[in-house]
Amino acid sequence: MLDDTDKRILRHYQHNPTTGFAELAERAGVTAATCTRRIEKMRQEGVIRGNHAVINWRALGREVEVSLRITLDKTQPRAFDEFLAAAREVPDVVEIQTFLGRVDVRLSVIARDMAHYQQVYRTAVLTLPHIADIEALMHVARIKSDEVLPL
Amino acid sequence: MIELDTMDRRILRAMARDATQSASALGRVLGVSQSAVWRRIKRLHENGIIRGQRLDLDAERLGFGVTVFLGVKLATKGRVSLDDFERAVSAIPEVQTVEHILGLYDYRLRVVARDIPDFERVLRRRIMMLPGVGDVEANVLLSEERRPGPIG
Numbered sequence: 001m002l003d004d005t006d007k008r009i010l011r012h013y014q015h016n017p018t019t020g021f022a023e024l025a026e027r028a029g030v031t032a033a034t035c036t037r038r039i040e041k042m043r044q045e046g047v048i049r050g051n052h053a054v055i056n057w058r059a060l061g062r063e064v065e066v067s068l069r070i071t072l073d074k075t076q077p078r079a080f081d082e083f084l085a086a087a088r089e090v091p092d093v094v095e096i097q098t099f100l101g102r103v104d105v106r107l108s109v110i111a112r113d114m115a116h117y118q119q120v121y122r123t124a125v126l127t128l129p130h131i132a133d134i135e136a137l138m139h140v141a142r143i144k145s146d147e148v149l150p151l
Numbered sequence: 152m153i154e155l156d157t158m159d160r161r162i163l164r165a166m167a168r169d170a171t172q173s174a175s176a177l178g179r180v181l182g183v184s185q186s187a188v189w190r191r192i193k194r195l196h197e198n199g200i201i202r203g204q205r206l207d208l209d210a211e212r213l214g215f216g217v218t219v220f221l222g223v224k225l226a227t228k229g230r231v232s233l234d235d236f237e238r239a240v241s242a243i244p245e246v247q248t249v250e251h252i253l254g255l256y257d258y259r260l261r262v263v264a265r266d267i268p269d270f271e272r273v274l275r276r277r278i279m280m281l282p283g284v285g286d287v288e289a290n291v292l293l294s295e296e297r298r299p300g301p302i303g
Contacts, residue, residue: 101290
């Protein structure tokens with residue numbers, strides 16, 4: 001399992017994912033060799049699943065972001081699987097989450113403008129299978145987005 | 152808006168998958184020189200298309216077994232400043248993301264906790280104590296996938 005050294009490395013790495021291992025080692029107070037070895041081990045064990053570039057969709061002309069909260073028709077036994085498989089085929093969907101609660105699924109959809117959103121909504125979203133109810137929330141601003149775990 | 156060519160898109164897709172790849176490794180895969188890849192990555196950063204990197208950790212393996220999305224409605228709009236609410240909510244370590252939204256709720260929060268009792272503690276002692284909090288709706292995250300999106 002993870003010890004305090006692993007957690008200390010992760011704490012710094014999370015806050016600075018672009019940092020090289022040498023600098024990270026210095027910040028975490030370990031040798032570069034230890035730092036590299038520990039990170040490699042955590043990668044292999046699946047604790048670190050990846051380090052991804054974050055795309056700013058606005059800079060690519062996608063100004064509109066909408067959260068679609070969807071309730072599925074659960075009388076259909078394969079509703080979840082079929083809905084998710086179809087949603088994966090929509091390129092404008094950047095996030096798919098499933099929930100236990102009032103909502104079954106949330107899709108994050110990005111569009112160039114409201115007219116384009118309308119088009120995506122009508123042609124690609126409303127045609128997804130087994131939707132019982134759908135609710136849209138418009139994204140205004142991201143206040144905090146680092147997704148750091150409180151280790 | 153910046154127009155990307157096919158090589159830019161391939162590099163962007165590869166970096167979104169794994170941002171730790173070196174320019175030379177990427178160049179070998181894509182069949183271009185290391186310096187060409189490096190130049191394009193630099194431009195993607197300069198144009199603000201890549202706005203950073205995100206470490207993807209297995210929260211459960213690190214002891215955070217529960218992720219909950221909270222829809223929060225402010226009760227006393229006008230009397231509580233949004234800035235105060237945003238500052239206070241962002242300072243809670245268990246709150247991973249804060250988004251301002253329009254519609255049924257005012258804010259969407261992503262909250263991590265060790266387990267359900269720990270979540271209850273965060274909800275009661277932290278979230279419900281925030282200035283101006285009204286209705287709160289909770290949905291427990293079961294699964295999550297990020298899609299490549301319309302890179303083209």
